[in-house]
Amino acid sequence: MSPFFVKVGTVWDVQFTEEYMLINTEFSPQNSNAAKHVMGTRSLGLLGFMWDVAERLKALLVFAEHRYYGESLPFSEDSFRDSKHLNFLTSEQALADFAELIKHLKRTVPGADDQPVIAIGGSYGGVLAAWFRMKYPHLVVGALAASAPIWQFEDLTPCGVFMKIVTEDFKKSGEKCSESILRSWGAINRLSNTGSGLPWLTKVFHLCSSLKSENIQRLKDWISETWVNLAMVNYPYPANFLKPLPSWPVKEVCQYLTNPYMSDSLLLQNIYQALNIYYNYSGQSRCNNISETTAGSLGSRVWGYQTCTEIILPFCTNGVDDMFEPRAWDLDKYSDDCYKQWGVRPRPSWVTTQYGGKDIRSHSNIIFSNGDLDPWSGGGVTEDLSDTLVSVNIPEGAHHLDLRSSTDIDPPSLQLARSLEIRHMKQWISDYYGNYRRQP
Amino acid sequence: MSPFFVKVGTVWDVQFTEEYMLINTEFSPQNSNAAKHVMGTRSLGLLGFMWDVAERLKALLVFAEHRYYGESLPFSEDSFRDSKHLNFLTSEQALADFAELIKHLKRTVPGADDQPVIAIGGSYGGVLAAWFRMKYPHLVVGALAASAPIWQFEDLTPCGVFMKIVTEDFKKSGEKCSESILRSWGAINRLSNTGSGLPWLTKVFHLCSSLKSENIQRLKDWISETWVNLAMVNYPYPANFLKPLPSWPVKEVCQYLTNPYMSDSLLLQNIYQALNIYYNYSGQSRCNNISETTAGSLGSRVWGYQTCTEIILPFCTNGVDDMFEPRAWDLDKYSDDCYKQWGVRPRPSWVTTQYGGKDIRSHSNIIFSNGDLDPWSGGGVTEDLSDTLVSVNIPEGAHHLDLRSSTDIDPPSLQLARSLEIRHMKQWISDYYGNYRRQP
Numbered sequence: 001m002s003p004f005f006v007k008v009g010t011v012w013d014v015q016f017t018e019e020y021m022l023i024n025t026e027f028s029p030q031n032s033n034a035a036k037h038v039m040g041t042r043s044l045g046l047l048g049f050m051w052d053v054a055e056r057l058k059a060l061l062v063f064a065e066h067r068y069y070g071e072s073l074p075f076s077e078d079s080f081r082d083s084k085h086l087n088f089l090t091s092e093q094a095l096a097d098f099a100e101l102i103k104h105l106k107r108t109v110p111g112a113d114d115q116p117v118i119a120i121g122g123s124y125g126g127v128l129a130a131w132f133r134m135k136y137p138h139l140v141v142g143a144l145a146a147s148a149p150i151w152q153f154e155d156l157t158p159c160g161v162f163m164k165i166v167t168e169d170f171k172k173s174g175e176k177c178s179e180s181i182l183r184s185w186g187a188i189n190r191l192s193n194t195g196s197g198l199p200w201l202t203k204v205f206h207l208c209s210s211l212k213s214e215n216i217q218r219l220k221d222w223i224s225e226t227w228v229n230l231a232m233v234n235y236p237y238p239a240n241f242l243k244p245l246p247s248w249p250v251k252e253v254c255q256y257l258t259n260p261y262m263s264d265s266l267l268l269q270n271i272y273q274a275l276n277i278y279y280n281y282s283g284q285s286r287c288n289n290i291s292e293t294t295a296g297s298l299g300s301r302v303w304g305y306q307t308c309t310e311i312i313l314p315f316c317t318n319g320v321d322d323m324f325e326p327r328a329w330d331l332d333k334y335s336d337d338c339y340k341q342w343g344v345r346p347r348p349s350w351v352t353t354q355y356g357g358k359d360i361r362s363h364s365n366i367i368f369s370n371g372d373l374d375p376w377s378g379g380g381v382t383e384d385l386s387d388t389l390v391s392v393n394i395p396e397g398a399h400h401l402d403l404r405s406s407t408d409i410d411p412p413s414l415q416l417a418r419s420l421e422i423r424h425m426k427q428w429i430s431d432y433y434g435n436y437r438r439q440p
Numbered sequence: 441m442s443p444f445f446v447k448v449g450t451v452w453d454v455q456f457t458e459e460y461m462l463i464n465t466e467f468s469p470q471n472s473n474a475a476k477h478v479m480g481t482r483s484l485g486l487l488g489f490m491w492d493v494a495e496r497l498k499a500l501l502v503f504a505e506h507r508y509y510g511e512s513l514p515f516s517e518d519s520f521r522d523s524k525h526l527n528f529l530t531s532e533q534a535l536a537d538f539a540e541l542i543k544h545l546k547r548t549v550p551g552a553d554d555q556p557v558i559a560i561g562g563s564y565g566g567v568l569a570a571w572f573r574m575k576y577p578h579l580v581v582g583a584l585a586a587s588a589p590i591w592q593f594e595d596l597t598p599c600g601v602f603m604k605i606v607t608e609d610f611k612k613s614g615e616k617c618s619e620s621i622l623r624s625w626g627a628i629n630r631l632s633n634t635g636s637g638l639p640w641l642t643k644v645f646h647l648c649s650s651l652k653s654e655n656i657q658r659l660k661d662w663i664s665e666t667w668v669n670l671a672m673v674n675y676p677y678p679a680n681f682l683k684p685l686p687s688w689p690v691k692e693v694c695q696y697l698t699n700p701y702m703s704d705s706l707l708l709q710n711i712y713q714a715l716n717i718y719y720n721y722s723g724q725s726r727c728n729n730i731s732e733t734t735a736g737s738l739g740s741r742v743w744g745y746q747t748c749t750e751i752i753l754p755f756c757t758n759g760v761d762d763m764f765e766p767r768a769w770d771l772d773k774y775s776d777d778c779y780k781q782w783g784v785r786p787r788p789s790w791v792t793t794q795y796g797g798k799d800i801r802s803h804s805n806i807i808f809s810n811g812d813l814d815p816w817s818g819g820g821v822t823e824d825l826s827d828t829l830v831s832v833n834i835p836e837g838a839h840h841l842d843l844r845s846s847t848d849i850d851p852p853s854l855q856l857a858r859s860l861e862i863r864h865m866k867q868w869i870s871d872y873y874g875n876y877r878r879q880p
Binding site for chain 2: 092096099100103135136137138139349353354356357359360361362363364435
């Protein structure tokens with residue numbers, strides 16, 4: 001085996017006039033499908049901004065799939081078998097793939113050789129876009145890192161910030177909403193201690209299988225994750241990112257959660273109504289399976305391996321600054337769980353050692369965009385670090401809202417954010433041509 | 441196995457007043473021994489400059505050994521068994537080791553936490569120093585890359601430049617010197633075709649075992665490598681880098697090579713006298729073993745593996761611009777040889793993809809120093825790339841002469857080079873404290 005295993009699977013590319021390339025570092029099978037879908041319908045959907053900006057800047061658009069996701073499997077179906085086969089799944093290797101892909105495209109696409117390239121990504125894809133510019137500045141003139149929590153590692157951000165932002169979203173979206181949720185955990189705990197409580201909870205939450213007392217924590221986690229996901233996709237118009245949802249879904253949810261002080265059973269019936277916004281907005285769900293993670297394929301097995309090796313994101317709650325049951329960040333337990341599941345232990349400090357943590361000011365040309373409603377903004381870069389490491393904040397934005405297509409009802413802050421982003425990209429391109437032409 | 445195998449073996453550190461750290465990226469067992477030696481005798485020898493500058497700048501001095509060299513063996517004696525065990529030997533992994541080492545030192549050495557660090561290295565160690573600043577600018581404020589041929593890859597530098605510089609050194613060091621060497625190849629070829637030629641060559645060159653006709657090429661390679669090494673260590677005073685040698689050894693050699701037009705046998709007897717400067721200056725050599733590479737441990741097995749995976753340095757000769765028999769750069773044959781020896785094939789473009797080739801101007805704070813007499817200067821950076829990517833050229837310098845201790849007979853250009861290097865280092869440090877103090 002040579003030192004680097006480089007394999008990039010499916011690459012979709014659409015050629016405009018090839019003035020330059022945009023590389024999107026999206027990663028999940030779900031996002032890949034979204035990209036495919038976008039390809040059919042053009043400027044609608046999750047990655048619509050890339051289509052809009054590519055058309056505007058006359059760019060070649062490239063979607064690079066992350067290894068071990070989608071169809072980019074180094075050992076086909078054996079890729080997930082054990083840690084030996086998963087050993088080539090690291091962010092470094094993914095960045096190396098992107099580097100090889102860009103070199104390949106420059107060699108093979110007519111006229112692409114001298115063109116500037118821009119990296120774009122959202123969420124983990126945004127983190128990769130930023131890291132790619134940091135590590136391969138000779139291959140991309142800049143990066144748009146949308147909702148990229150590059151500081152959600154180690155102690156760079158207090159572990160409670162994420163859930164605090166989730167809680168604030170619910171507070172803002174309805175009176176007594178977060179208070180209702182905070183009280184719901186006690187209600188579940190009390191009911192699960194009664195003889196009739198477990199079948200009652202099974203029925204009220206429409207669970208697919210009978211709730212057992214050892215699964216109470218799982219039920220509460222499943223509900224918590226739902227609130228988190230709702231905060232992430234709290235978009236101003238109906239959308240289908242994690243699930244098909246109405247506009248401002250947290251506000252919809254909070255309509256059911258106006259009174260925290262009713263009886264446990266009434267409170268939990270309201271909680272179910274609220275959850276149902278997320279799980280059954282399309283009307284097709286028959287029962288809820290709490291052993292499935294709520295984010296669907298985003299919480300896939302492969303991502304689980306990454307969070308057990310490199311991508312260690314500390315989270316905690318205290319029930320005071322947030323609406324969740326208190327839970328400390330316990331790296332030892334986390335590590336033991338990883339070892340049980342994968343036979344590997346996390347290296348929580350490696351990402352900081354490798355990518356610089358907060359000390360990244362010697363880099364340049366990265367836009368960090370964040371939505372104030374997005375819990376991931378807590379670990380993001382929300383202030384300018386230099387003239388060329390800039391932050392773009394979207395007060396009404398949830399998780400990488402700016403990467404979606406423009407719509408008629410986009411808030412002004414979103415429109416402004418996108419035009420700032422495009423202005424920076426144009427600057428990078430003109431700087432590139434300026435430097436390029438000065439060369440002998 | 442976790443994604444990164446990180447092990448740093450022996451680390452020698454000497455504490456001054458800890459104002460900041462100098463990290464030396466030296467790598468070979470030979471250099472490690474030199475470092476050990478230097479440690480005893482202080483400001484003499486190969487790495488003396490580091491001692492001088494550390495004392496001047498009140499720095500903690502750290503020698504970081506490269507994995508797979510010296511005592512830093514990930515699988516002890518099994519480390520070299522096969523490509524499976526050698527698979528963790530890459531420059532990326534070495535840089536990762538240095539990163540972990542710096543983090544470790546900052547955690548554990550009292551007062552080191554906030555101190556700036558400077559990377560220093562010569563030759564491959566200089567390449568690593570430059571690459572380390574490029575990839576980990578948050579860990580080192582700058583790098584001194586002495587005689588670092590970062591452009592001796594792919595087609596960044598014409599493959600003939602290296603041997604052309606060797607030839608020029610000999611041309612400058614004596615009339616008819618390079619011409620004598622150029623003619624010597626034909627003399628060897630002619631003699632080896634006669635019945636008595638092989639025993640005669642064995643005797644004249646004091647070979648340890650009888651020369652066979654299939655080893656004629658090996659004999660010529662051994663002689664060529666000797667000329668190359670002499671050019672590398674063509675220092676203005678007696679030194680012991682690859683071998684104990686007099687001052688200006690190429691000039692010494694050329695005293696024997698003043699007449700190219702004598703008979704084959706007389707010419708080759710003179711060649712032997714010239715070679716003997718290199719092989720028997722100390723008077724201890726009894727016979728010459730041409731199956732040993734002339735650079736001793738620098739050409740160790742491990743380096744051979746690196747040159748078969750990542751570090752692919754194209755060389756060629758044409759017998760017109762240089763004094764060697766014409767030989768083209770043949771990557772296919774090179775690759776086949778690597779496969780036979782190690783079961784791996786080289787990836788010649790990866791270094792350029794990874795480290796940027798000539799497109800490195802977005803980086804900062806690297807000094808590229810080169811000696812005009814050093815054949816490696818051909819693949820080095822010998823012009824400023826920006827205000828902070830600077831070149832320091834030493835007309836009288838051979839291979840990383842500037843890293844040696846200062847002596848009373850240092851040429852003025854060398855003294856100037858060292859003072860420039862120190863001035864840049866001081867600037868990096870003061871910039872660091874400036875930025876550092878501005879932080880909240």
